[in-house]
Amino acid sequence: xxxxxxxxxxxxxxxxxxxxxxxxxxxxxxxxxxxxxxxxxxxxxxxxxxxxxxxxxxxxxxxxxxxxxxxxxxxxxxxxxxxxxxxxxxxxxxxxxxxxxxxxxxxxxxxxxxxxxxxxxxxxxxxxxxxxxxxxxxxxxxxxxxxxxxxxxxxxxxxxxxxxxxxxxxxxxxxxxxxxxxxxxxxxxxxxxxxxxxxxxxxxxxxxxxxxxxxxxxxxxxxxxxxxxxxxxxxxxxxxxxxxxxxxxxxxxxxxxxxxxxxxxxxxxxxxxxxxxxxxxxxx
Amino acid sequence: xxxxxxxxxxxxxxxxxxxxxxxxxxxxxxxxxxxxxxxxxxxxxxxxxxxxxxxxxxxxxxxxxxxxxxxxxxxxxxxxxxxxxxxxxxxxxxxxxxxxxxxxxxxxxxxxxxxxxxxxxxxxxxxxxxxxxxxxxxxxxxxxxxxxxxxxxxxxxxxxxxxxxxxxxxxxxxxxxxxxxxxxxxxxxxxxxxxxxxxxxxxxxxxxxxxxxxxxxxxxxxxxxxxxxxxxxxxxxxxxxxxxxxxxxxxxxxxxxxxxxxxxxxxxxxxxxxxxxxxxxxxxxxxxxxxxxxxxxxxxxxxxxxxxxxxxxxxxxxxxxxxxxxxxxx
Numbered sequence: 001x002x003x004x005x006x007x008x009x010x011x012x013x014x015x016x017x018x019x020x021x022x023x024x025x026x027x028x029x030x031x032x033x034x035x036x037x038x039x040x041x042x043x044x045x046x047x048x049x050x051x052x053x054x055x056x057x058x059x060x061x062x063x064x065x066x067x068x069x070x071x072x073x074x075x076x077x078x079x080x081x082x083x084x085x086x087x088x089x090x091x092x093x094x095x096x097x098x099x100x101x102x103x104x105x106x107x108x109x110x111x112x113x114x115x116x117x118x119x120x121x122x123x124x125x126x127x128x129x130x131x132x133x134x135x136x137x138x139x140x141x142x143x144x145x146x147x148x149x150x151x152x153x154x155x156x157x158x159x160x161x162x163x164x165x166x167x168x169x170x171x172x173x174x175x176x177x178x179x180x181x182x183x184x185x186x187x188x189x190x191x192x193x194x195x196x197x198x199x200x201x202x203x204x205x206x207x208x209x210x211x212x213x214x215x216x217x218x219x220x221x222x223x224x225x226x227x228x229x230x231x232x233x234x235x236x237x238x239x240x241x242x243x244x245x246x247x248x249x250x251x252x253x254x255x256x257x258x259x260x261x262x263x264x265x266x267x268x269x270x271x272x273x274x275x276x277x278x279x280x281x282x283x284x
Numbered sequence: 285x286x287x288x289x290x291x292x293x294x295x296x297x298x299x300x301x302x303x304x305x306x307x308x309x310x311x312x313x314x315x316x317x318x319x320x321x322x323x324x325x326x327x328x329x330x331x332x333x334x335x336x337x338x339x340x341x342x343x344x345x346x347x348x349x350x351x352x353x354x355x356x357x358x359x360x361x362x363x364x365x366x367x368x369x370x371x372x373x374x375x376x377x378x379x380x381x382x383x384x385x386x387x388x389x390x391x392x393x394x395x396x397x398x399x400x401x402x403x404x405x406x407x408x409x410x411x412x413x414x415x416x417x418x419x420x421x422x423x424x425x426x427x428x429x430x431x432x433x434x435x436x437x438x439x440x441x442x443x444x445x446x447x448x449x450x451x452x453x454x455x456x457x458x459x460x461x462x463x464x465x466x467x468x469x470x471x472x473x474x475x476x477x478x479x480x481x482x483x484x485x486x487x488x489x490x491x492x493x494x495x496x497x498x499x500x501x502x503x504x505x506x507x508x509x510x511x512x513x514x515x516x517x518x519x520x521x522x523x524x525x526x527x528x529x530x531x532x533x534x535x536x537x538x539x540x541x542x543x544x545x546x547x548x549x550x551x552x553x554x555x556x557x558x559x560x561x562x563x564x565x566x567x568x569x570x571x572x573x574x575x576x577x578x579x580x581x582x583x584x585x586x587x588x589x590x591x592x593x594x595x596x597x598x599x600x601x602x603x604x605x606x607x608x609x610x611x612x613x614x
Contacts, residue, residue, distance in 0.1 A: 011392050018389040026377050029418075099373035103434075106339060107390035108362045 015109040016117040023091060023121025034129070037084060041076045041133045045069060045140055048198075066229060069140040074228040075197035077152075078159065078221045081130035085160040086188050088122030089167025092280075093180045111281035115168050119276060122164030127157045148231045152224060158262065159220035162269030165276040172279035195221050201249055213251060216268040219261040222249050226258065290315050290442045290474035291336065295345030298331050305331040307497035308345060313476060313490075315441075318468060320488030321478040322577070328497040329478035330370060333446050336476070337367050350441040363391070366435030366473075370446040372427055376420035380411060380430050383419060384437055391438035405433035408470070409463050425456035429463060436467060445477035449484060461487055482577040491577070493584055500584040505577060512575035512583055515552030519545045519559070520569040530563050541582070548575070548583070 027033065053068035095101040104114055131153075137144045170187065174180045194208065195217040204212060212218050226247065230239065242248030242255060249256045291313040298306040306328040313319040321329050334340035336349055338358035347354045350364035374383050384402045393401055406412045409429035419427060428448060435443050448464070449457040461484065468475060477488070485491050486505050493501040493508075501508060520543060521527050527545050531538045539546045549555045552572040560567060582588050 014389050014392075014395075018386055022375065022378065022382075022386055025382065026375070029377050098376070099369065099371045100375050101373075102339070102369055102371075103367075103373040103387070104390065106337060106362060106367055107387075108359050108392065109390050 011108075012110060012113045015107075015113045016120065019104075019114060019117025020121040020124065023088065023118065024124060026091065027088075027121075027125045034132075037080060037129045038132060040083065041080050041136065044072065044076050044079070044198075045136055048072075049140065066232065066234070067141075070142055070229070070232065071200070071225075072198055073137065073140050073142050074225040075221055076136075077130050077133045077156070078195075078224050079192055079197050080133050081126045081156050081160050082163050082192060082217065082220075083126075083188065084129040085122050085126035085163035086167040086170070086184060088118070088125055088164055089169075089171035090177055090180050090184075091122075092118055092168055092171035093174045093177050096175070097177060112277040115165075115172075115277045115280035116273065118168050119161065119165045119273060122167060123157055123160040126160035126164060127153065130156045130160070142228060143232060145231060148227060151227050155220070155223050155227070155262070155265075158265050158269060159217075162216070162220070162265060162272050165269065165272035168276040169272060169279050172276065172282075191215060191217050194218075196225075196249075197221055200247065202243060202247075213249065216264060218249060219256070219264040219268075222247075222256070223258050223261050223265075288314050289348075290317070291319070291347065291349050291476060293336070293345070293347040296332065296335060296342055296347050297344035298328075298335060298340065299343045304497050306335070306342075306494075309492075309494070309497075309499040311492055311499060311502055313474060315474055316468075316472050317489045318464075318475045318477070318487065320485045320491045321476070321494060322480065322482070322485045322491050322581070323478075323494035324480055327494045329480075329494060330446055332494070333367075333444055333476070333478060337365060337444055338362055363438070364441050366438065366440035366443045368428075368431045368435045368443070368445045368448055370450060372431070374419050374427055374431060374434075377418065379416050379418055380406065380422070381415040383430065384434055387434045388437050393438050401437055401439075405437050408436065408467055409433040423456075425452055425459065428452065428456075428460055432460070432463060432467070436471065436473070439471075440473065442474045442476060445475065447478055447480070449479070449481065457481075457484070482581070485577050493581060495581075495585045501580065508577065508580045509575045512579045513548035514550040515548070515555075516573050516575050516579050517547045517549060517552045517555060517559075518571045518573075519547070519567060521545065521563075521565055521567050523565040526565050527563060530565075534562075539582075541588075546579075546582070548579070 049069040049072050092101070095104065105111070131149075134144055134149070166187075167184075170183060171180055174183070194211050194215050196212060201209075201212055201218070201222075226242070229247065238247075243250055249261070289312050291311075293309060293311050295308045295310060296306060297304065297308050309328075309332065321332065323329050331340065335342045336347055336354060338354050338361050342355070349361045352358075352360040352364065354361055375386070378386065381402055384405060385398065388398045388401065402415070403412065406415050409432055411426065411430060411433065414422070414426070419430065422430065432443075432445070432448065435445075445464070449460050452460065464475065464477075465487070467473065479485055488505065490502065490504050491508060492499050501511075503511070519527060522543075524540055524543055524545050528538050528540050531545075531547065536547060536549065547555070556570055556572060559570070578588055
């Protein structure tokens with residue numbers, strides 16, 4: 001051995017940390033990506049949101065007035081987190097295209113650590129990109145308190161963690177950035193539109209109702225929405241009967257609690273991470 | 285295992301389907317040597333390097349690098365070697381120092397030594413002033429030097445360089461060679477490199493010539509040239525076939541090569557006047573020179589290295605490439 005033996009666990013953690021750090025540095029140096037990521041939220045909040053807000057009227061009637069823009073605001077935050085998280089998988093494809101992956105694969109580091117470092121990097125970047133959407137809150141009449149933000153961050157990070165792993169898994173066998181983009185659209189858009197980001201999950205057509213409930217991303221959107229709307233002063237009556245007001249997800253008559261939803265997201269995240277690690281390890 | 289040897293290869297073989305890219309090669313590289321692997325594109329150089337660096341599994345045979353078996357002890361091999369790949373493998377959006385830090389951490393360089401080693405590596409390739417600059421602003425030669433510095437960061441015992449000067453202009457190639465010479469004398473690292481430039485092979489202590497997967501010669505550059513014989517005489521004539529027959533009658537071996545006839549002969553200076561006197565056909569030109577590695581290659585393979593490259597734009601290379609673009613296929 002040429003180097004003094006570093007304990008394997010420490011070595012693996014250092015590897016994860018440096019791969020994470022590189023993702024952050026690359027993101028930070030790509031200002032176009034940072035600002036560009038605000039384009040979608042702007043359009044959805046102010047074009048789509050304002051346009052529909054008249055048609056939809058107010059939700060959760062009888063309680064504090066929640067208009068459509070306020071309703072979709074947490075959804076848009078979630079959307080920005082999801083987009084950024086999955087998209088970050090492209091960095092693995094980029095590494096393969098531009099040769100850096102070889103340098104990483106030949107290092108005495110487990111492939112799982114490589115996948116995990118990428119996922120953590122993507123999750124961090126995605127959480128920050130979701131946080132950028134907070135600046136629009138005053139413009140749509142959403143009050144953000146420090147406590148609310150502190151509650152939202154872990155939820156955003158958990159969702160990002162799951163979807164960043166999904167991005168890495170998608171990228172694990174992909175040869176070009178173009179094909180990644182294409183698959184990304186195929187996978188991401190349906191998942192997003194069928195997760196309740198843009199519309200209440202009550203009174204949907206039967207088939208859609210099933211798809212929405214099978215879609216794990218739905219369980220990442222709903223807790224964020226509940227936290228944000230709750231902080232806008234929903235009455236106890238609304239909170240007790242979420243379903244009547246187009247909020248929450250119920251399965252077989254059971255109203256999912258916040259913790260049950262978080263549990264699903266964590267489970268999905270672990271599954272996606274195992275998948276990503278397995279696929280990256282299978283590279284020859 | 286002989287402890288004086290950095291690399292020991294026995295019957296190493298790799299097949300890609302029907303194609304045998306590397307065919308039962310054997311050789312040994314002693315500690316501290318600069319060993320050159322010479323051959324045209326597609327000859328099996330990169331396949332060999334990929335197996336020795338544990339990136340590709342051999343179909344057959346075995347090898348030990350820095351004392352570790354490439355099959356059973358691949359993690360130990362990876363820790364003990366440095367690699368500079370044929371294609372660039374730097375992160376353009378990081379600075380030179382960040383690229384080195386990334387590598388140092390992945391290769392378990394202790395945190396307390398990282399800064400010092402990074403500075404030292406940058407100095408060794410004359411980039412100490414550029415550490416904080418983004419790599420995307422670097423020239424091709426600077427990137428190559430940075431990759432060589434990176435390959436040395438974890439003080440490997442063997443440094444693999446796969447075509448280290450490919451695609452660089454002559455001046456830059458020269459400077460890369462100066463750097464390789466310097467790091468060898470300063471660190472004593474064993475260097476295994478591939479090249480298809482004959483003039484570069486001259487820098488090596490010993491050269492293995494690989495052609496179509498087989499090791500066809502292995503010796504010092506001087507030793508290889510001695511095998512060719514004393515002098516090389518090339519004769520240009522409108523009737524080369526006649527000349528070959530003429531020489532044959534005189535018991536002199538020659539080779540027809542395009543319009544040129546090549547003769548390897550002990551005393552070329554005395555041979556030329558005799559030839560001019562005895563041969564009936566026209567002679568357009570005669571040249572006398574000491575043998576070069578090109579002559580060695582021609583003798584060993586029946587082709588010049590440039591011809592090999594032309595007719596071997598072959599499946600071998602393309603298949604290899606596809607295989608080596610890791611992860612796109614099984």
